[in-house]
Amino acid sequence: xxxxxxxxxxxxxxxxxxxxxxxxxxxxxxxxxxxxxxxxxxxxxxxxxxxxxxxxxxxxxxxxxxxxxxxxxxxxxxxxxxxxxxxxxxxxxxxxxxxxxxxxxxxxxxxxxxxxxxxxxxxxxxxxxxxxxxxxxxxxxxxxxxxxxxxxxxxxxxxxxxxxxxxxxxxxxxxxxxxxxxxxxxxxxxxxxxxxxxxxxxxxxxxxxxxxxxxxxxxxxxxxxxxxxxxxxxxxxxxxxxxxxxxxxxxxxxxxxxxxxxxxxxxxxxxxxxxxxxxxxxxxxxxxxxxxxxxxxxxxxxxxxxxxxxxxxxxxxxxxxxxxxxxxxxxxxxxxxxxxxxxxxxxxxxxxxxxxxxxxxxxxxxxxxxxxxxxxxxxxxxxxxxxxxxxxxx
Amino acid sequence: xxxxxxxxxxxxxxxxxxxxxxxxxxxxxxxxxxxxxxxxxxxxxxxxxxxxxxxxxxxxxxxxxxxxxxxxxxxxxxxxxxxxxxxxxxxxxxxxxxxxxxxxxxxxxxxxxxxxxxxxxxxxxxxxxxxxxxxxxxxxxxxxxxxxxxxxxxxxxxxxxxxxxxxxxxxxxxxxxxxxxxxxxxxxxxxxxxxxxxxxxxxxxxxxxxxxxxxxxxxxxxxxxxxxxxxxxxxxxxxxxxxxxxxxxxxxxxxxxxxxxxxxxxxxxxxxxxxxxxxxxxxxxxxxxxxxxxxxxxxxxxxxxxxxxxx
Numbered sequence: 001x002x003x004x005x006x007x008x009x010x011x012x013x014x015x016x017x018x019x020x021x022x023x024x025x026x027x028x029x030x031x032x033x034x035x036x037x038x039x040x041x042x043x044x045x046x047x048x049x050x051x052x053x054x055x056x057x058x059x060x061x062x063x064x065x066x067x068x069x070x071x072x073x074x075x076x077x078x079x080x081x082x083x084x085x086x087x088x089x090x091x092x093x094x095x096x097x098x099x100x101x102x103x104x105x106x107x108x109x110x111x112x113x114x115x116x117x118x119x120x121x122x123x124x125x126x127x128x129x130x131x132x133x134x135x136x137x138x139x140x141x142x143x144x145x146x147x148x149x150x151x152x153x154x155x156x157x158x159x160x161x162x163x164x165x166x167x168x169x170x171x172x173x174x175x176x177x178x179x180x181x182x183x184x185x186x187x188x189x190x191x192x193x194x195x196x197x198x199x200x201x202x203x204x205x206x207x208x209x210x211x212x213x214x215x216x217x218x219x220x221x222x223x224x225x226x227x228x229x230x231x232x233x234x235x236x237x238x239x240x241x242x243x244x245x246x247x248x249x250x251x252x253x254x255x256x257x258x259x260x261x262x263x264x265x266x267x268x269x270x271x272x273x274x275x276x277x278x279x280x281x282x283x284x285x286x287x288x289x290x291x292x293x294x295x296x297x298x299x300x301x302x303x304x305x306x307x308x309x310x311x312x313x314x315x316x317x318x319x320x321x322x323x324x325x326x327x328x329x330x331x332x333x334x335x336x337x338x339x340x341x342x343x344x345x346x347x348x349x350x351x352x353x354x355x356x357x358x359x360x361x362x363x364x365x366x367x368x369x370x371x372x373x374x375x376x377x378x379x380x381x382x383x384x385x386x387x388x389x390x391x392x393x394x
Numbered sequence: 395x396x397x398x399x400x401x402x403x404x405x406x407x408x409x410x411x412x413x414x415x416x417x418x419x420x421x422x423x424x425x426x427x428x429x430x431x432x433x434x435x436x437x438x439x440x441x442x443x444x445x446x447x448x449x450x451x452x453x454x455x456x457x458x459x460x461x462x463x464x465x466x467x468x469x470x471x472x473x474x475x476x477x478x479x480x481x482x483x484x485x486x487x488x489x490x491x492x493x494x495x496x497x498x499x500x501x502x503x504x505x506x507x508x509x510x511x512x513x514x515x516x517x518x519x520x521x522x523x524x525x526x527x528x529x530x531x532x533x534x535x536x537x538x539x540x541x542x543x544x545x546x547x548x549x550x551x552x553x554x555x556x557x558x559x560x561x562x563x564x565x566x567x568x569x570x571x572x573x574x575x576x577x578x579x580x581x582x583x584x585x586x587x588x589x590x591x592x593x594x595x596x597x598x599x600x601x602x603x604x605x606x607x608x609x610x611x612x613x614x615x616x617x618x619x620x621x622x623x624x625x626x627x628x629x630x631x632x633x634x635x636x637x638x639x640x641x642x643x644x645x646x647x648x649x650x651x652x653x654x655x656x657x658x659x660x661x662x663x664x665x666x667x668x669x670x671x672x673x674x675x676x677x678x679x680x681x682x683x684x685x686x687x688x689x690x691x692x693x694x695x696x697x698x699x700x701x702x703x704x705x
Binding site for chain 2 (some may be wrong): 022023024026050051052054055056058060061062064065066067068069070071072073074076091094098135170200201202203206207208209210211212213218345
């Protein structure tokens with residue numbers, strides 16, 4: 001039986017940490033993720049978990065300690081934002097290359113500079129090629145549900161890759177929302193015990209991990225990592241099906257909102273999807289065939305599935321809350337368009353960079369995007385592919 | 395158990411032959427002596443920072459480690475091993491069956507004095523039950539002999555060449571052992587692997603079997619970087635001690651004890667003249683460099699003697 005309660009995103013994820021009762025949580029404070037280790041340290045102080053809480057001296061050490069813990073056969077977790085994730089960057093690649101299923105809550109915040117504590121996705125988008133699974137969450141319920149599922153997905157024998165569960169800083173992390181928690185025993189049963197086949201603490205089978213690997217071997221290990229990422233789509237869907245059986249809550253690779261007959265659609269992730277759904281409802285009431293595709297799983301990128309979902313649209317706008325500053329488009333846009341290239345023709349796709357550094361995104365902003373899409377459909381012409389939403393142009 | 399060279403020599407070799415460290419390298423006896431100080435029945439998890447020891451001991455698909463070993467990166471060996479040790483504590487708390495395990499971090503001076511100092515300080519302050527071993531050869535030997543904050547004054551390295559205007563490295567070496575003393579951990583020691591096997595063996599054993607964080611700073615001569623004949627490894631180590639350039643001491647619960655005081659403290663020239671990195675100090679007109687070197691060694695030695703007399 002689920003437990004109905006009201007919690008903030010950070011609280012909900014801290015409860016997930018507690019219910020999972022990992023071996024090691026190593027973390028360092030950074031706004032807006034700080035509350036996660038803060039709440040968790042209280043659980044540890046009161047004996048509500050058996051976890052060793054390691055209050056490290058930096059995020060680089062947080063990820064390094066998680067690597068050591070997971071390599072030693074423990075289940076390890078952490079949480080961070082922005083600069084913290086950036087400081088971990090070196091270790092992210094090592095965690096995934098060593099096939100250590102570490103789990104991390106990334107509470108999305110804009111990267112400096114200039115320094116800004118509010119939401120955008122430049123932090124996790126910067127880590128999109130680090131070999132970590134990335135699962136995005138619209139609200140507190142999804143953040144909680146995704147984190148619990150991510151543990152199972154990452155530890156799946158066919159996957160064995162670390163996972164980030166991402167949700168929007170302040171917008172989701174600090175808003176209190178009605179949600180349904182699983183019972184402690186249900187979570188324990190769902191995640192099970194972490195039993196890696198090889199680990200450092202096994203005296204009978206001692207192992208060496210992290211060699212110097214020269215040109216004769218390095219490439220093959222990277223190839224296997226890529227294959228695990230590709231194969232993880234199956235595991236993600238398996239775990240989602242099992243999760244639905246327990247909780248009744250359904251998850252896929254992405255959510256399709258009014259997509260069945262949509263002619264114009266927005267592709268988006270995290271909290272702004274909620275705002276955009278309101279606009280879709282409004283447009284639908286006026287007879288406009290508007291839809292929305294909310295990406296949940298960004299790494300692995302579900303190429304075939306996303307293409308199939310967008311194939312029947314006439315015009316699509318991909319909204320990026322991070323700019324690649326590459327004169328080509330945001331990260332979600334370039335992935336979506338390269339997925340579509342050669343697989344589906346004739347769909348016009350445009351890009352909007354929005355909400356950087358916590359710039360508010362209102363329904364009126366989203367309406368601008370749908371209006372532009374309708375204009376593209378009407379004229380058959382795209383004026384500008386790479387656009388900015390809600391910024392003062394000089 | 396009390397140190398007995400014959401008995402210790404019979405202990406199983408836990409760092410096997412076939413590794414790729416150079417002939418005449420001081421790091422090899424550091425690692426072998428350290429691993430021999432483990433009780434044969436105990437398991438060890440060793441983590442090395444990126445270093446000569448790391449790249450030479452675990453070149454895929456071969457490993458020289460009989461125990462478990464992990465390398466993750468350069469600056470974070472203390473954090474990596476502290477995570478493994480934390481997992482061990484949690485597993486014991488949860489009632490999982492885990493073997494008696496010792497947690498060891500190994501890094502060179504670059505990975506310790508410089509880039510790894512933050513992670514080291516953090517792990518020591520948190521007090522993990524672990525041993526951090528710095529094998530100090532006074533430069534970034536693995537990347538080709540660049541200066542570190544452990545490089546002695548006037549040493550020529552590839553980034554502090556002895557030029558016509560600048561006589562090698564102009565700064566004095568950082569005193570890391572005393573910095574770690576400031577972390578209030580139960581055991582800190584300075585030793586070296588040759589010339590006095592008893593000293594290093596006993597210190598390794600104490601470090602491994604003292605509960606809490608322990609730190610060992612171990613001088614490891616490097617024939618490539620110091621430019622000496624490989625066969626001169628032994629005298630190199632002995633002279634470092636006899637000149638008081640590398641004093642042997644330990645700090646137990648904050649109390650510093652000198653483990654060896656030379657009867658006749660040798661002048662620093664005896665040590666410097668055997669090494670190519672100091673050869674410019676013996677050129678005519680550079681006498682003041684040797685005097686300055688001696689002055690600093692005398693000052694450091696006096697500081698240690700003063701600390702040893704306290705409490």
